[in-house]
Amino acid sequence: MNEKVMRNHRKRQTIIFSIIIIVLTYLSSDITNFNIIHGIATLPEAVKWIFSNLFINGETLERLPKILEKLAETILMSIAATTTATVVSIFLGIMGSKTTGTSTALGMFARFVASIARNIPVVAWALILLLSFGQNSVTGYLALFVGSVGFLTRAFIESIDEASLSAVEALRATGATYFQIVYKAVIPQCLPQMISWILFMIETNIRSATLVGILTGTGIGYSFDLYYKTLNYNAVALVTFSIVLSVIVIELISNHIRKVIL
The missing domain is CATH 1.10.3720.10 (MetI-like)
Incomplete structure (x- = not known):
C-alpha cells in the first residue's frame, strides 16, 4: 500500500514538474519573441550555410x-x-x-x-x-x-x-x-x-x-x-x-x- 502511495506521489510530482517546465518554456519564448517552430524550420538552411561557407581551402x-x-x-x-x-x-x-x-x-x-x-x-x-x-x-x-x-x-x-x-x-x-x-x-x-x-x-x-x-x-x-x-x-x-x-x-x-x- 505504501509503495503504491509513493508511486502515485512520484507520478504527481513528475506531472507537476513537466507542466512547470512547459509553462516556463512558453513564457520564455513569448517574452523573447522566439518562435521555436520557426527556429527548427531554419535548421536545414543553417546547416547548408555552414557546409557552404565554413570549409578549409x-x-x-x-x-x-x-x-x-x-x-x-x-x-x-x-x-x-x-x-x-x-x-x-x-x-x-x-x-x-x-x-x-x-x-x-x-x-x-x-x-x-x-x-x-x-x-x-x-x-x-x-x-x-x-x-x-x-x-x-x-x-x-x-x-x-x-x-x-x-x-x-x-x-x-x-x-x-x-x-x-x-x-x-x-x-x-x-x-x-x-x-x-x-x-x-x-x-x-x-x-x-x-x-x-x-x-x-x-x-x-x-x-x-x-x-x-x-x-x-x-x-x-x-x-x-x-x-x-x-x-x-x-x-x-x-x-x-x-x-x-x-x-x-x-x-x-x-x-x-x-x-x-x-
Missing part, C-alpha cells in the same frame, strides 16, 4: 602557422592561470575545510572568496578587468585565474572534507604538528582528486580562453574575431577546427592521466 592553410602560434598562446595562458590558481586554491581549501580549518573566520573567508570568484562568470571578470588593464594578455590571464580560484577552492574544500579522519587522528595522537598532519595525512589522500580537478580546469580554461580572447584581443579568440569580422569564413573554419582538435587532444591526455592516478 589551400589558401587558408597558409595561415596555419600564425593560427597555431595564437592557439599555443591560448593554451599556455590557460595552463599558467590554472597552475597559479592551484597554489592559491590549496591554501584556501585547507583554510575552508572543516577537517583542516583552524579558524571559523578564515574558513568563512575562504568560502566567501570561492563563492564570489565562482559565481561571477569568467566573461564578466574579463569585462571588469578590461576597464583596469585594457586589452592584453594580462587581462585574459587574470580573468581565468580568478575563475579558476573560485572553482578549485570549492573542489579542494570538498575533497579535503571527504578525506578519512583516521590518519589525521593517528598522527595527532603521536604529537605531529598541524603542518605535518596536512602534509602527511590529508594531502596524500586528496592528491589524486585534486589532480583530476586541475586537469578538468585546464580543459575548461582552454574553452573559456577562446571567448575571453575575443574580449581582450589576445590568443586564438582574437584570430577568430578578426577573421569573422572580415568575413573570412574559410579562416574561421580553420580556427574552429584547430580549437576543437586541441580540446579533444587535451581531453584525451587528461582522461589517460586520470586513469593512471585514480
Whole structure:
C-alpha cells in the first residue's frame, strides 16, 4: 500500500514538474519573441550555410602557422592561470575545510572568496578587468585565474572534507604538528582528486580562453574575431577546427592521466 502511495506521489510530482517546465518554456519564448517552430524550420538552411561557407581551402592553410602560434598562446595562458590558481586554491581549501580549518573566520573567508570568484562568470571578470588593464594578455590571464580560484577552492574544500579522519587522528595522537598532519595525512589522500580537478580546469580554461580572447584581443579568440569580422569564413573554419582538435587532444591526455592516478 505504501509503495503504491509513493508511486502515485512520484507520478504527481513528475506531472507537476513537466507542466512547470512547459509553462516556463512558453513564457520564455513569448517574452523573447522566439518562435521555436520557426527556429527548427531554419535548421536545414543553417546547416547548408555552414557546409557552404565554413570549409578549409589551400589558401587558408597558409595561415596555419600564425593560427597555431595564437592557439599555443591560448593554451599556455590557460595552463599558467590554472597552475597559479592551484597554489592559491590549496591554501584556501585547507583554510575552508572543516577537517583542516583552524579558524571559523578564515574558513568563512575562504568560502566567501570561492563563492564570489565562482559565481561571477569568467566573461564578466574579463569585462571588469578590461576597464583596469585594457586589452592584453594580462587581462585574459587574470580573468581565468580568478575563475579558476573560485572553482578549485570549492573542489579542494570538498575533497579535503571527504578525506578519512583516521590518519589525521593517528598522527595527532603521536604529537605531529598541524603542518605535518596536512602534509602527511590529508594531502596524500586528496592528491589524486585534486589532480583530476586541475586537469578538468585546464580543459575548461582552454574553452573559456577562446571567448575571453575575443574580449581582450589576445590568443586564438582574437584570430577568430578578426577573421569573422572580415568575413573570412574559410579562416574561421580553420580556427574552429584547430580549437576543437586541441580540446579533444587535451581531453584525451587528461582522461589517460586520470586513469593512471585514480
